[in-house]
Amino acid sequence: xxxxxxxxxxxxxxxxxxxxxxxxxxxxxxxxxxxxxxxxxxxxxxxxxxxxxxxxxxxxxxxxxxxxxxxxxxxxxxxxxxxxxxxxxxxxxxxxxxxxxxxxxxxxxxxxxxxxxxxxxxxxxxxxxxxxxxxxxxxxxxxxxxxxxxxxxxxxxxxxxxxxxxxxxxxxxxxxxxxxxxxxxxxxxxxxxxxxxxxxxxxxxxxxxxxxxxxxxxxxxxxxxxxxxxxxxxxxxxxxxxxxxxxxxxxxxxxxxxxxxxxxxxxxxxxxxxxxxxxxxxxxxxxxxxxxxxxxxxxxxxxxxxxxxxxxxxxxxxxxxxxxxxxxxxxxxxxxxxxxxxxxxxxxxxxxxxxxxxxxxxxxxxxxxxxxxxxxxxxxxx
Numbered sequence: 001x002x003x004x005x006x007x008x009x010x011x012x013x014x015x016x017x018x019x020x021x022x023x024x025x026x027x028x029x030x031x032x033x034x035x036x037x038x039x040x041x042x043x044x045x046x047x048x049x050x051x052x053x054x055x056x057x058x059x060x061x062x063x064x065x066x067x068x069x070x071x072x073x074x075x076x077x078x079x080x081x082x083x084x085x086x087x088x089x090x091x092x093x094x095x096x097x098x099x100x101x102x103x104x105x106x107x108x109x110x111x112x113x114x115x116x117x118x119x120x121x122x123x124x125x126x127x128x129x130x131x132x133x134x135x136x137x138x139x140x141x142x143x144x145x146x147x148x149x150x151x152x153x154x155x156x157x158x159x160x161x162x163x164x165x166x167x168x169x170x171x172x173x174x175x176x177x178x179x180x181x182x183x184x185x186x187x188x189x190x191x192x193x194x195x196x197x198x199x200x201x202x203x204x205x206x207x208x209x210x211x212x213x214x215x216x217x218x219x220x221x222x223x224x225x226x227x228x229x230x231x232x233x234x235x236x237x238x239x240x241x242x243x244x245x246x247x248x249x250x251x252x253x254x255x256x257x258x259x260x261x262x263x264x265x266x267x268x269x270x271x272x273x274x275x276x277x278x279x280x281x282x283x284x285x286x287x288x289x290x291x292x293x294x295x296x297x298x299x300x301x302x303x304x305x306x307x308x309x310x311x312x313x314x315x316x317x318x319x320x321x322x323x324x325x326x327x328x329x330x331x332x333x334x335x336x337x338x339x340x341x342x343x344x345x346x347x348x349x350x351x352x353x354x355x356x357x358x359x360x361x362x363x364x365x366x367x368x369x370x371x372x373x374x375x376x377x378x379x380x381x382x
């Protein structure tokens with residue numbers, strides 16, 4: 001029987017057992033990355049009257065995540081020593097399911113070694129602590145007192161998620177075109193960190209942005225999120241002057257001196273790229289046909305814009321933008337499962353494409369020169 005079938009068949013016994021120490025098993029499931037941080041927070045907000053209901057909700061979430069997650073959950077119940085000590089009766093209730101832990105077949109150490117080397121060569125190595133810098137340029141108040149309402153909601157959500165992923169998160173507010181350009185040039189090399197005082201850089205600390213505490217250093221990856229107005233191929237400073245997206249990324253070209261050469265550099269841009277709006281189209285009756293010694297200087301860059309060229313992007317004045325909110329939600333969902341970034345961004349595209357306001361739609365766009373797969377994982381909880 002499949003793990004999912006086993007879990008469904010034994011659900012009443014599992015629920016009755018886990019109700020005895022719900023917070024313990026919830027923390028165990030969270031530590032194993034079987035649920036997202038948002039799901040954990042929601043499930044943790046329990047009342048003593050309905051503990052069983054929350055256990056049922058937890059088990060249902062596991063079942064809905066599919067066969068692999070169900071198997072990991074059953075393995076946790078059967079093989080974890082602390083779980084066995086806390087719920088000794090569990091092994092008797094699951095004794096007819098058979099062991100779910102399967103040894104990895106290995107007949108040739110050399111073959112395994114070669115496999116590990118190949119996998120390593122196909123992945124960007126993310127080992128530094130912190131993982132790297134996440135820079136947010138958050139333009140809210142523009143010339144003429146025009147405000148981008150809801151942008152702080154986006155900035156806080158980005159800071160929360162990338163901090164959770166192990167990045168040191170920094171933010172600059174309300175920058176002109178010139179300030180944006182010089183800020184990005186500074187962060188590309190960090191050769192003159194004294195400039196950061198001029199740019200009024202702040203850093204994220206648990207729940208809010210505070211004054212910068214220490215000079216930042218690059219790690220194994222770099223993320224830049226720009227929240228602003230925009231036009232075709234550009235983002236606008238608060239002085240309404242454009243800075244081209246090409247110029248933004250060219251600041252981070254690979255050179256012999258750059259601390260980010262051969263490392264992934266991700267740019268997420270929440271800004272309009274024109275004035276056109278997408279119209280919804282019914283899918284009914286539609287069909288579709290469906291390592292060298294050096295690297296190019298434009299390598300290892302990913303740029304995701306909230307919309308394609310010529311079109312607008314949408315932002316709710318209270319809840320933030322469609323694109324950034326979806327990006328953060330999908331990172332929270334996919335990163336604990338060790339999904340690579342391009343798979344996550346495909347779901348962002350799909351989720352945003354399904355949103356609609358007065359028959360107006362939005363379609364994000366991803367462009368990249370990544371050479372390897374990129375997997376970002378939540379930092380271990382202490």
